[in-house]
Amino acid sequence: MVSTRPGRALFFTRHPVLPGFTLSFGLSVLFVSLVILLPLTALLLHASDMSWAEYRSIILDDRVAATYRITLIAAFWASMINAVLGLLFAWVLVRYRFPGRSLMDALMDLPFALPTAVAGITLTTLFAANGWLGRWFDMAGIQIAYAFPGIVIAMSFTSLPFVVRALQPVLEDIGPEYEEAARTLGASNRQAFWHVVLPQLRPALLTGTSLAFIRSLGEFGAIIFIAGNIPFETEVTSLMIYIRIQEYDAPAATAIASVVLLASLLLLFLVQLWQGRFLKRIRGG
Amino acid sequence: MSITLDQISKSFGSYQALSSISLDLSGGDLVGLLGPSGSGKTTLLRIIAGLEKADSGRVLFDGQDVTRLPVQQRKVGFVFQQYALFRHMTVAENVGFGLRMLPRGERPARAQRDARIRELLELVQLEHLARRYPSQLSGGQRQRVALARALAVNPSVLLLDEPFGALDAKVRKELRRWLRRLHEQIPVTSVFVTHDQEEAMEVSDQVVVMSQGQVEQIGPPRTVYEEPASRFVFDFLGHINALSGACTGPRWENGQAWLNLPPGLGCPAGNLTLYLRPHEATLAHRPGAEAHLPVEVEEVSVFGATVKVELAPSGWQADALEVELPRDDYLALQVQRRQQLYLLPSRLQSITANGGLGPVIEPGQQ
Numbered sequence: 299m300v301s302t303r304p305g306r307a308l309f310f311t312r313h314p315v316l317p318g319f320t321l322s323f324g325l326s327v328l329f330v331s332l333v334i335l336l337p338l339t340a341l342l343l344h345a346s347d348m349s350w351a352e353y354r355s356i357i358l359d360d361r362v363a364a365t366y367r368i369t370l371i372a373a374f375w376a377s378m379i380n381a382v383l384g385l386l387f388a389w390v391l392v393r394y395r396f397p398g399r400s401l402m403d404a405l406m407d408l409p410f411a412l413p414t415a416v417a418g419i420t421l422t423t424l425f426a427a428n429g430w431l432g433r434w435f436d437m438a439g440i441q442i443a444y445a446f447p448g449i450v451i452a453m454s455f456t457s458l459p460f461v462v463r464a465l466q467p468v469l470e471d472i473g474p475e476y477e478e479a480a481r482t483l484g485a486s487n488r489q490a491f492w493h494v495v496l497p498q499l500r501p502a503l504l505t506g507t508s509l510a511f512i513r514s515l516g517e518f519g520a521i522i523f524i525a526g527n528i529p530f531e532t533e534v535t536s537l538m539i540y541i542r543i544q545e546y547d548a549p550a551a552t553a554i555a556s557v558v559l560l561a562s563l564l565l566l567f568l569v570q571l572w573q574g575r576f577l578k579r580i581r582g583g
Numbered sequence: 584m585s586i587t588l589d590q591i592s593k594s595f596g597s598y599q600a601l602s603s604i605s606l607d608l609s610g611g612d613l614v615g616l617l618g619p620s621g622s623g624k625t626t627l628l629r630i631i632a633g634l635e636k637a638d639s640g641r642v643l644f645d646g647q648d649v650t651r652l653p654v655q656q657r658k659v660g661f662v663f664q665q666y667a668l669f670r671h672m673t674v675a676e677n678v679g680f681g682l683r684m685l686p687r688g689e690r691p692a693r694a695q696r697d698a699r700i701r702e703l704l705e706l707v708q709l710e711h712l713a714r715r716y717p718s719q720l721s722g723g724q725r726q727r728v729a730l731a732r733a734l735a736v737n738p739s740v741l742l743l744d745e746p747f748g749a750l751d752a753k754v755r756k757e758l759r760r761w762l763r764r765l766h767e768q769i770p771v772t773s774v775f776v777t778h779d780q781e782e783a784m785e786v787s788d789q790v791v792v793m794s795q796g797q798v799e800q801i802g803p804p805r806t807v808y809e810e811p812a813s814r815f816v817f818d819f820l821g822h823i824n825a826l827s828g829a830c831t832g833p834r835w836e837n838g839q840a841w842l843n844l845p846p847g848l849g850c851p852a853g854n855l856t857l858y859l860r861p862h863e864a865t866l867a868h869r870p871g872a873e874a875h876l877p878v879e880v881e882e883v884s885v886f887g888a889t890v891k892v893e894l895a896p897s898g899w900q901a902d903a904l905e906v907e908l909p910r911d912d913y914l915a916l917q918v919q920r921r922q923q924l925y926l927l928p929s930r931l932q933s934i935t936a937n938g939g940l941g942p943v944i945e946p947g948q949q
Contacts, residue, residue, distance in 0.1 A: 475667040478634050481654045482661040483681035484736060493680075497671045 341559065344552045356553045365535040366557075372446065372534070373514035376453035381507045383454075384461025385499070391462070392469040406462050409455055414519030421452055422524045444526030449534060452520040457510035464506030465499060472498050501576045508569040512562045584645045584739040584772050585610040586631060591640035593626055600626045601796045603640070608789065610645070611770045613763070615787030615804075617777055619819065623796040624776045625744055631774065632742050633657045644739065660733030660771075662743040666725045668717035674728050675700050675713040681736035703731040706765070723754040730762075734769065743775035747782065759786050780820050784808065792816050814940055817858060817932060824859040824904045826931075838899030843873045845944060848933070857944070858932040861907040866892065866916055866924045873946040876926035878904060880918055885910075892918060894926065 345353065356362070391403055409417065425432040425442040435442050442448050476498070480490035496503075518536040525532040535558055542551035588606040592599075601623045608614050616624040629635035631642060633654035641650045649657055668677050679700045682691060691699070704710040707727040717725055726746065733741060746762070747755040763786050766773055777783050783790050784804040792799040792807060792815075800812040811817040828837030830850035835842040835857070842857075844850070870877070878894040881903065890913040894904040906926065908916070918924070933941035 475663050475665065476669065478654075479661065479663060479667040479669075479732075480680070480684070482632060482634070482659060483684055483732065484655050485680075485684040486655065489684055493684075494669055498669075500671075 338559065341552060341556060344549070345556045348549055348553065352549075353553050356550045357557050361529055361533070362535070362538055362554060364530045365533045365538045368446070368449070368531075368533065369515055369535045372449040372453055373511050375450045376457065376514050377507045377511040379450070379454045380458050380461045380510045381503060384458055384506060384510075385465060385503060387458075388462045388465035388469055392466055393474070407459055409457070410459050414456055414517070415523065417455055418452060418520040418523030421448070421455060421520065425451065425524065443524050444528075444532070446532060448524035448526070449521055449532060452524045453514035453517050454510075456517050456520050457513045460509040460513060461503070461506035464502045464509070468499055468502040501573050505569055505573055508565060512565050515562060516558055586740060586772060586774070587641075587643040587646070588627075588631070589641040589643065591627070591630060591637045591642070593623075593630065593635065593637050599796055601630075601637075604796075604798055606791065606798060606801065608772065608774065610772050612772060612788040613766045613786060614772075614774045614789045614791060615777055615783035616774060616791050616793060617780065617783040617819075618793035620778055621795075622793040624778075624793050627793070628742050628744055628774060628776050631740070632659045632661050634661070658736065658739045660736070660738035660741040662726075662729045662733050662741075662746055664745045664748055666717075666729040668725055668728055668732070670717055673714050673716055674709065674720070675704070677717065677728055678703050678731045678735055680732060685736075699735065703735055706734075706768075707731045721754075722750045723758055726750065726758060730765075734771075738771060741771050741773040743773065745777060746775055747777075747779075755782075762786060784820075792819065794819070811940070814934060814938055817940060822861050822905055824861065824901075824906075825856060826859060826901055827854065827856040828899075829853055830855050837901070838896075840876045840896065840899040841874075842876070842928075842931075842944075842946065848942060848944065854936075856934040857928075858934060859904075859928050860930070861891070861905045862889070863930040864906050864926055864928040865908065865912065866894075866906060866918070867927055868916075868924065870925040871927045871946070874925075874927055876928070878924055878926050880920050880922045880924060883913075883918060883920065885913075894924075897923065 348356075387406065391399065391406070422443050423429050425435070425448060427433065427436040427441065427443070429443070432442055440447070442451065472495070476494050477487075477490045480494040481487070485493065516536055517534070518540065521534050522537055522540075525534065525537075527533055527537060535554060539551045539554050539558075542548075542554065586606075586608040588604055591601055591604045593601040604623075604627060616627060618624045626635060630637050633642075633649070633652060637650070641648055643649065644657070669680065672680070675697075679696055682696045682699060685691075690696075700713070701710060704713055707730060709724060709727055709731070712720065712724065717728065720728065730743075730746075747758055750758065759782060762775075775786070787804060789801060790804050790807045791801050794815050800807055800816050802810075807816060808820050811820065817823065826837065826840075828835050828840070828842075830836070830844070830853055833844050833846065833848075835844055835850075835855055844855075866878075877897045877899070879897045880892060881895050882893040884891040884893075888910060889907040890910055892906045892908060892913075894906060896904065904926065916924075928946055931944040931946070933944060935941040
């Protein structure tokens with residue numbers, strides 16, 4: 299029995315309002331621990347076997363450092379493309395009623411459902427110099443498959459649903475009356491979009507785009523087929539981890555993986571923090 | 584600014600929302616568009632604003648055809664049902680939005696804009712909340728911000744869609760009076776949509792009663808109430824008791840109940856329906872010479888200046904009846920539940936066989 303003064307009952311000793319709290323909370327904690335926290339801890343433990351100097355030399359190796367740059371720049375462009383395309387698709391899906399809308403809505407999830415390797419092979423065939431789309435770019439002198447643009451395309455393909463699915467519910471929620479209100483106040487359609495619609499979408503757009511970015515940092519399957527994997531040019535970090543594993547250098551692979559992991563976690567927390575502040579403002583509190 | 588609607592029609596797919604509506608609203612009036620849901624009143628308001636395009640017909644402001652003018656150039660203030668306040672802007676930014684959207688040449692300087700915002704917030708008595716966000720306001724406050732925002736650009740017409748629909752009864756009443764006073768301060772032609780009869784009656788200079796995409800009647804509240812132009816208007820404005828029965832000679836009969844009809848009143852098809860307003864009848868311990876309507880007291884509601892008595896017909900067929908008595912009459916009568924009384928109507932509206940309004944019967948006058 300935990301003795302507590304009235305009004306200062308500990309969270310766990312308070313009588314819960316909804317039934318089944320103990321069981322459901324216990325299961326959630328178990329799941330989070332087993333599936334998320336435990337592997338992460340193992341990874342960090344593994345990496346902590348080596349000395350700081352070793353760790354540094356592995357993660358700052360020239361070839362590895364080049365992959366950071368390539369991955370970051372490609373992920374940046376991929377998420378920029380997705381921010382624009384995702385907004386457009388979400389807008390079309392929510393605001394217009396047209397035949398085939400539900401089919402299009404279902405297809406939005408395809409990049410998630412499709413094995414990334416399949417996506418990679420398909421994109422490579424399409425964008426190769428003799429592919430259906432690649433040949434037109436080839437004529438213009440632009441190489442997509444086995445070059446940097448290929449990485450960007452593979453990344454944006456696999457992460458597009460993050461943006462669309464983050465925006466859809468918000469767009470449904472804000473309805474057309476906000477634009478109408480802006481228009482009755484003299485705003486042109488463009489002004490209504492920039493001053494009224496976009497600011498209300500900003501948190502969802504930022505979350506979606508950030509998730510897309512984070513996902514792109516770790517994308518592997520789709521990229522390795524299309525990238526060509528030329529060291530210092532088109533190698534991404536996740537491939538680097540794989541290469542180290544292939545070389546039976548597990549500690550090095552773990553070290554690089556921990557860098558990707560830390561970067562992703564850091565970004566995730568930053569996004570949460572920013573979004574929390576914005577939502578507090580518009581929801582009140 | 585006066586508003587003229589000339590044969591406005593609008594349909595959504597196969598649904599005819601408005602059929603050939605023509606209306607003349609004179610400048611400076613506060614007009615209530617009243618009708619049940621689905622009567623097309625909101626669609627009509629949106630067509631006046633330019634948010635919706637009519638399939639045919641013209642909209643004129645002060646005689647000038649604005650049918651093809653986009654909403655931005657019509658200079659209308661529109662207050663939405665759910666206010667549509669911009670959630671990411673403060674109250675002051677919301678109110679100033681219209682001024683900020685003006686083209687560069689016409690846009691007042693920052694200081695002037697701020698002064699105008701302050702002036703409007705004072706008008707709606709919310710100057711102390713200028714820096715709050717809409718989510719931090721109550722429903723009534725949001726409504727007033729929406730109104731201030733609409734007034735910021737000096738609209739020539741103010742349109743309000745169910746302005747008090749989302750508020751609770753008490754706030755509603757306050758805001759109604761406040762809107763009335765505001766309209767006296769700023770006499771801009773205003774049109775508001777409502778499905779609440781009391782609201783339309785209390786606030787408007789002119790009431791437009793609509794049903795199924797058509798205008799049933801236009802007029803000052805009193806005229807519309809006292810001289811309804813159609814059965815729909817009679818039915819819709821205030822509670823009615825419907826008494827239906829058969830005619831035998833100069834007498835209306837239903838079971839044990841009967842009424843003597845004035846001479847000359849036709850009784851088409853042998854049946855006659857009579858409408859009775861709750862306040863146009865009294866109760867007595869014995870039947871009248873012209874009316875014999877036995878009733879039993881079911882419920883009594885003592886609230887306000889009049890007392891509402893719910894009655895069940897005894898020995899004849901009708902839905903539950905409702906009568907409103909002045910408090911003194913009620914006390915003199917010593918009404919008790921389950922008591923047997925007689926209904927004495929003073930004024931009855933007869934309904935013709937085709938559903939229109941027939942002559943009025945005043946049993947006490949004979």
